[in-house]
Amino acid sequence: MMTSLVADKPAPRAARFNVAVVLMFAVLALAPIAAAFGPESYVLGLITRVMVFAIAALAVDLLCGFGGLVTFGHAAFIGIGAYTVAIAGAHGVTDMAITLPLTLIVSALFAYVTGTICLRTSGVYFIMITLAFGQMAYFIAGSLAPYGGDDGITLPARSTLFGFEVFASDRALYYATLGFLIASYLLCRAVVYSRFGRVFRGARENPTRMATIGFDVFRFQRVGYVIAGSIGGLAGFLLANTTEFVSPAYMSWQRSGELIIMVLFGGLGTLHGAIVGAASYLLLEEGLAGLTENWKLVFGPLLVLVVLFARGGLVGLVTSIKARFSRD
Amino acid sequence: MTDAVLLIENLRKSFGGLVVTDGVTLEIGPGELHAVIGPNGAGKTTLIHQISGTLTPDDGRILLNGTDIMMLPPNERAKLGLARSFQITSVLPRFSALENVALAVQARDGSSYRFFGRAAAEKELNDQAMAALAEVGLDHRADIVAAHLSHGEKRALELAIALALEPKLLLLDEPMAGTGPEESERIVAVLKKLKGRFAMLLVEHDMNAVFALADRISVLTYGRVLASGAPNEVRNDPAVMQAYLGEELE
Numbered sequence: 086m087m088t089s090l091v092a093d094k095p096a097p098r099a100a101r102f103n104v105a106v107v108l109m110f111a112v113l114a115l116a117p118i119a120a121a122f123g124p125e126s127y128v129l130g131l132i133t134r135v136m137v138f139a140i141a142a143l144a145v146d147l148l149c150g151f152g153g154l155v156t157f158g159h160a161a162f163i164g165i166g167a168y169t170v171a172i173a174g175a176h177g178v179t180d181m182a183i184t185l186p187l188t189l190i191v192s193a194l195f196a197y198v199t200g201t202i203c204l205r206t207s208g209v210y211f212i213m214i215t216l217a218f219g220q221m222a223y224f225i226a227g228s229l230a231p232y233g234g235d236d237g238i239t240l241p242a243r244s245t246l247f248g249f250e251v252f253a254s255d256r257a258l259y260y261a262t263l264g265f266l267i268a269s270y271l272l273c274r275a276v277v278y279s280r281f282g283r284v285f286r287g288a289r290e291n292p293t294r295m296a297t298i299g300f301d302v303f304r305f306q307r308v309g310y311v312i313a314g315s316i317g318g319l320a321g322f323l324l325a326n327t328t329e330f331v332s333p334a335y336m337s338w339q340r341s342g343e344l345i346i347m348v349l350f351g352g353l354g355t356l357h358g359a360i361v362g363a364a365s366y367l368l369l370e371e372g373l374a375g376l377t378e379n380w381k382l383v384f385g386p387l388l389v390l391v392v393l394f395a396r397g398g399l400v401g402l403v404t405s406i407k408a409r410f411s412r413d
Numbered sequence: 414m415t416d417a418v419l420l421i422e423n424l425r426k427s428f429g430g431l432v433v434t435d436g437v438t439l440e441i442g443p444g445e446l447h448a449v450i451g452p453n454g455a456g457k458t459t460l461i462h463q464i465s466g467t468l469t470p471d472d473g474r475i476l477l478n479g480t481d482i483m484m485l486p487p488n489e490r491a492k493l494g495l496a497r498s499f500q501i502t503s504v505l506p507r508f509s510a511l512e513n514v515a516l517a518v519q520a521r522d523g524s525s526y527r528f529f530g531r532a533a534a535e536k537e538l539n540d541q542a543m544a545a546l547a548e549v550g551l552d553h554r555a556d557i558v559a560a561h562l563s564h565g566e567k568r569a570l571e572l573a574i575a576l577a578l579e580p581k582l583l584l585l586d587e588p589m590a591g592t593g594p595e596e597s598e599r600i601v602a603v604l605k606k607l608k609g610r611f612a613m614l615l616v617e618h619d620m621n622a623v624f625a626l627a628d629r630i631s632v633l634t635y636g637r638v639l640a641s642g643a644p645n646e647v648r649n650d651p652a653v654m655q656a657y658l659g660e661e662l663e
């Protein structure tokens with residue numbers, strides 16, 4: 086089973102900046118221009134949401150696709166990021182010069198503490214315990230009566246930067262989110278191929294071997310978990326600004342599951358697959374939900390087909406089609 | 414006594430009621446190749462697991478260059494200069510042969526909390542990894558994913574990983590297990606070349622290899638050291654002949 090995942094004989098060179106990735110970001114950069122000719126704020130809002138979840142999906146791909154750490158509680162980080170913004174806002178702190186670093190610190194701390202416990206386990210136990218921590222965060226958020234409890238809380242305003250209302254327009258928020266998405270992508274890429282990333286990937290392959298050549302696998306995985314947690318927190322920070330509203334529903338286990346589905350759908354362990362997956366999932370949801378209330382009845386089989394017939398998700402499908410054509 | 418690279422004293426380990434290591438005492442000097450032989454189930458692999466730290470002994474002492482390593486996790490033992498190969502091949506299947514070894518170089522180099530810069534492009538790591546691959550005759554296969562190497566090549570790769578760690582003590586658990594006669598010969602040749610560079614503990618069933626390589630031999634049965642000494646002494650030990658080697662050596 087392990088070997089069947091190996092694509093070809095010579096080790097694949099780390100994917101260079103492929104045209105598809107550059108194209109993807111270019112399309113995102115140009116989309117607002119096209120949107121100006123249609124229902125602009127709807128389109129901008131939708132794609133901003135896509136990019137926010139793409140950032141969270143990148144974090145999940147980092148853990149699942151490269152670290153072999155299947156996290157079923159990553160929505161907790163989105164929630165923590167969003168609540169950090171909301172709670173700070175409720176106390177009159179709306180400047181992102183404070184709230185953004187605060188978001189990153191709080192989510193990193195949560196990752197460090199829960200990671201210390203979760204990473205003692207592996208496999209199914211890891212899935213279950215990350216789920217448990219996710220649910221814990223969910224219920225804690227629901228019990229925060231001063232901040233809306235189960236009903237959630239509305240932000241007083243979008244974040245400012247040194248007093249300037251940089252997110253005042255939807256378009257500004259859009260481009261800021263795109264900037265964060267590109268930065269997150271580049272960060273994950275660098276991490277994956279760095280010395281650290283090599284250890285992190287190796288730990289998935291064979292933790293015993295890694296330990297016997299001298300690596301403290303647990304500590305490397307915890308660092309990876311903290312990085313992924315912070316990126317999740319960043320997504321939460323942006324989500325709060327996008328919706329100007331925060332509720333415990335952001336942290337529900339369904340949300341965590343959706344993040345995994347996005348990554349599987351787009352292509353596990355590719356990074357840009359996470360972005361493709363988030364976009365496909367949310368856009369399909371949007372499109373199908375308009376047609377039928379039971380849109381998951383359509384999406385479910387579609388996901389099964391992609392996972393069954395395109396092992397590497399949508400990205401893998403494209404790669405194998407390309408390979409077929411270049412061979413002929 | 415004090416200059417022993419590895420000193421094991423009165424090591425004990427049991428799984429439930431089954432005693433697999435029964436008061437083993439063993440010493441390996443600098444540059445010495447010490448072979449441990451014995452029938453299947455004698456407790457050889459379990460002994461190696463305890464030395465490398467993947468299993469915890471119930472009792473006894475393990476000293477590496479005078480340092481008590483009994484309580485250290487495997488990664489810290491590795492940092493002190495302990496390397497091992499596994500009876501069942503244990504490499505990183507989706508990494509190339511070169512990356513498998515470069516990772517070992519990286520482990521020894523000591524700075525793996527680097528988050529930027531492509532590790533695979535680091536010449537220093539790759540050159541050293543290449544040198545280790547060349548020593549086991551695997552340099553021409555450097556770019557092949559480990560999962561696609563032949564069984565014998567994987568055994569050689571394990572050896573290269575161990576070499577790249579520049580160990581003070583190398584534990585080899587049946588490095589020739591499952592390889593063809595040609596590959597076995599190649600591995601024996603490599604081990605001959607390495608002999609003396611660092612201390613080695615070799616577990617092996619191939620008696621020709623053992624007698625060709627070992628400075629000392631210990632015979633293990635039912636977790637106990639039945640005899641220990643120079644190859645000739647062990648070969649002629651009546652208890653050994655009766656219990657284990659018997660007709661094989663006639």
Ligand SMILES: Nc1ncnc2c1ncn2[C@@H]1O[C@H](COP(=O)(O)OP(=O)(O)O)[C@@H](O)[C@H]1O
Nearest residue numbers: 428431433451452453454455456457458459460
């Ligand atoms: N994890 C374990 N739990 C229980 N019994 C074990 C375990 N590992 C090994 N054994 C038993 O310990 C004995 C020694 O095994 P091992 O050290 O692998 O022998 P050898 O390497 O000499 O063939 C065998 O009887 C084996 O079945």
Ligand SMILES: [Mg+2]
Nearest residue numbers: 457458459500
């Ligand atoms: Mg064995």
